[in-house]
Amino acid sequence: MGEPLITVIVPIYHVEKYLHRCIDSIIDQTYRNLEIILVDDGSDDGCPEICDEYAGKDNRIVVIHKENGGLSDARNKGIEIAKGEYLAFVDSDDYIHKDMYQIMMDSLFSSESDICMCSYKYVYDGKAKEKDNTYGSDYKTEIIDGKSAQNNYYMGDKKLELTVAWNKLYKRELFRELRYPKGKIFEDEYTTYKALYKSNKICIVDLPLYYYLQRNDSIIGEMNGQRDSKVVEAYLQRIDFYKSNKEESLWQKSVMHCLHMICYFKSMISNADSSCKVSTYSYRKDFLKEINSYTSAYKSFSIRAKIEIFIYKLSENIYYKIWKMLKKN
Numbered sequence: 001m002g003e004p005l006i007t008v009i010v011p012i013y014h015v016e017k018y019l020h021r022c023i024d025s026i027i028d029q030t031y032r033n034l035e036i037i038l039v040d041d042g043s044d045d046g047c048p049e050i051c052d053e054y055a056g057k058d059n060r061i062v063v064i065h066k067e068n069g070g071l072s073d074a075r076n077k078g079i080e081i082a083k084g085e086y087l088a089f090v091d092s093d094d095y096i097h098k099d100m101y102q103i104m105m106d107s108l109f110s111s112e113s114d115i116c117m118c119s120y121k122y123v124y125d126g127k128a129k130e131k132d133n134t135y136g137s138d139y140k141t142e143i144i145d146g147k148s149a150q151n152n153y154y155m156g157d158k159k160l161e162l163t164v165a166w167n168k169l170y171k172r173e174l175f176r177e178l179r180y181p182k183g184k185i186f187e188d189e190y191t192t193y194k195a196l197y198k199s200n201k202i203c204i205v206d207l208p209l210y211y212y213l214q215r216n217d218s219i220i221g222e223m224n225g226q227r228d229s230k231v232v233e234a235y236l237q238r239i240d241f242y243k244s245n246k247e248e249s250l251w252q253k254s255v256m257h258c259l260h261m262i263c264y265f266k267s268m269i270s271n272a273d274s275s276c277k278v279s280t281y282s283y284r285k286d287f288l289k290e291i292n293s294y295t296s297a298y299k300s301f302s303i304r305a306k307i308e309i310f311i312y313k314l315s316e317n318i319y320y321k322i323w324k325m326l327k328k329n
Contacts, residue, residue, distance in 0.1 A: 030099050165180075
């Protein structure tokens, strides 16, 4: 039996400076059976021409030129035409280790997992390209199930690894109905946990195979407290997801995480009172609605959690002041 086909989807928008490095790192993979879908999301720099240039050199490359619709829309277009048994995503300003997909596919097959996940390394604008380390077969792996992945998000130290799309190799069937939400920032917060939840086995490879570029002009680099707080919408959706799947413990964890993050975002913009109301108070109604909609899970909350929620229901400002005081201690 030959190597299974991996479809690598690369959404592209205004990254002319970084695009050659990104695509080169994919076409140079030691795992050769790839379909590489370059989705030009209406870029008006040199990216469309670069994509077509590469497609003319490598018959594994498929190019989509489309009107600008955002990162989610670009990924979804790639998913819709993907032919691979497995899916992977690379952001077009990042790049990957030459053995990334070989190592991940070997680990996925040997563990019979639905998703393989690796670590990442921060790289910085203006710095030379990272030299790939040589990894043998002696590296650490961990096997968890989908529910454990949810718990690790709240309890462990791999929150970013468990959230992002780009450090994973997925069985394509996980995306049979799953798509990224068009028009949302923090699109991975709406999506990745659902793929993880559906997985019987997830293999975690403790190697930094993905090079994550830190840019001051990127979407994340431009974030501020008011914009960051929009991720609360994703947290509220996740709370509802756990309720729909009757996951009481995960629902409780997600409620408290959301509550504490609301305070965190409020603290980020505490110098602008009017912005605080727009950024956090606007979620209060929906948050309280979610709390009141799952009675059995609410009743089994710890006493401390019930006290916290009672104070928040009484007054968001009082709760915030107590949270802020406790954070200092």
